[in-house]
Amino acid sequence: MSAPTSLRQTLRGLPPAAWALFAGTFINRFGSFVIPFLILYLIRQGYSATAAGTVVGAYGLGSLAASAVGGHLADRLGRRTAIALSMFSAAATLMLLSQARHLALITLLTGLAGLTAEMYRPASGALLADLVPPQQRVTVFALYRLAINAGFAFGPAAAGFLADRSFFWLFLGDALTSAVFGVVALVALPEGTRRRAAQERRGESVRAILADSAFLRFLAASVAIAFVYFQSNSTFALHVRQSGLSNAAYGALVSLNGLIIVFLELPLTSITQRLPPRPVIAAGMLLIGAGFGLTALAHTFPLLTLTVLIWTLGEIIGAPVSSAYVANIAPEHLRGRYQGTWGMTWGLAFILGPVLGTRLFSWSPAGFWMICAGVGAVAAALVLAGREKGSTN
DSSP, X not given: OOOOOOHHHHHHHOOHHHHHHHHHHHHHHHTOOHHHHHHHHHHHTTOOHXXXXXXXXXXXXXXXXXXXXXXXXXXXXXXXXXXXXXXXHHHHHHHHHHHOOSHHHHHHHHHHHHHHHHTTHHHHHHHHHHHSOGGGHHHHHHHHHHHHHHHHHHHHHHHHHHHTTOTHHHHHHHHHHHHHHHHHHHHHOOOOSOOOGGGSOTTHHHHHHHTOXXXXXXXXXXXXXXXXXXXXXXXXXXXXXXXXXXXXXXXHHHHHHHHHHHHHXXXXXXXXXXXXXXXXXXXXXXXXXXXXXXXXXXOSHHHHHHHHHHHHHHHHHHHHHHHHHHHHHXXXXXXXXXXXXXXXXXXXXXXXXXXXXXXXXXHOHHHHHHHHHHHHHHHHHHHHSSOOTTOOO
16 A cells, blocks of 8 residues: 555545535535434423433434445445435425424434435445545545534534524524535536446345454444444533533534534544554544543533543544545445445444433433443454454554
8 A cells, every 4th residue: 555645635636526525515514403402402392301312312223224225325326326315305304303293203203314314424435435545535534524523513503592592493404404415416426336236246245244353343342432422412411401501502512522623633634544543543432431431520611621622532533544444444346335334333322322321321420421431441442452354453
């Protein structure tokens, strides 16, 4: 493999399709208002924290299915079609969810929202791997995350103020920005690598993944750390409320995560892309666990800000390297399904995070945050365990 290129060289050499994907992603994530505020919305509707956590868990169930379906569609239909289908169906689902009032229907539509809104992710990751060579992928995935987090940095801050007035505007904005991303996909993105069913032996993708022991350990670690990370959308919101702070304060803290990523993640890739991937990923997971663990001691806005800084540092160290790691180890014709399988671990954690997290938090808030710190350490150990094929890392 050739040496990693500089940040300036990578930016100059990116194809227009990559910039179009970044732009569409930014627009979509700017309007991703609903999920960060869904627990608070449901509590305002009169549901308990436990019931609200279960509903948010349904989104994770949908996203779990989305990863499998999205990875398959990305490899079979092409990246562009998979992204457009995801976005247009998500827009329709969010508008239906805005009108639902019964818990069973809200839960069903939230699960459908998870399926439709997250189905684009494997196709986006696979498309980036199609467009750039391996030595540029850490930086390119950091740019992709920059687009996500730049949108997420500004969206929830505005959404926090809107939520104090009318939650309907959150659903409408989320739906409109999803539709815009769908149009961008149809107009500006290429089909990408595509393989028809006749070109592949039955069960080939499953056998390839099950034979990759390093990838399987990485998947287990991803479930663990994503469980911790997704507390930012559930129990962290409850902790902020119990600390006597407003919806706007919670929105500002979540936006801070995105702002830090916007300013620091891309420059840091000039360092992390030159290091062995697994130790970098493990270090990021340790910091995420430590940051959430320290939430047990934080009950003021400045101290909560400090915890966000710590777990965000872990995210910006490990996340781009993790994305490039999955893209680099995947066979070319299975990129969508490797991305989808990795995405399934996050979908599983999105189920476990709110459902189990809210119950453990109700039992003991301080004890729960200590559990998060331990889970982060276990995840790091899993990544470092064993040896990778053809690697000394």
